[in-house]
Amino acid sequence: xxxxxxxxxxxxxxxxxxxxxxxxxxxxxxxxxxxxxxxxxxxxxxxxxxxxxxxxxxxxxxxxxxxxxxxxxxxxxxxxxxx
Numbered sequence: 001x002x003x004x005x006x007x008x009x010x011x012x013x014x015x016x017x018x019x020x021x022x023x024x025x026x027x028x029x030x031x032x033x034x035x036x037x038x039x040x041x042x043x044x045x046x047x048x049x050x051x052x053x054x055x056x057x058x059x060x061x062x063x064x065x066x067x068x069x070x071x072x073x074x075x076x077x078x079x080x081x082x083x
Contacts, residue, residue: 005032014028017031
């Protein structure tokens with residue numbers, strides 16, 4: 001169910017947001033809704049505690065100190081999407 005929402009925002013901000021939305025084929029309402037959803041998810045996830053089963057996994061695997069996780073992730077993504 002959608003509900004109408006009234007916001008007070010600087011006119012210049014609205015103008016820039018409308019241009020951005022139009023250039024990206026989206027509505028301003030959609031952008032605001034997606035933003036609010038992301039903020040709400042972050043709020044919920046930061047408040048919730050990690051499940052006990054997941055906590056048990058910490059320390060189960062020893063990784064080399066020299067491991068560059070960003071470099072490894074980049075390699076995986078390149079091999080996945082650049083074939």
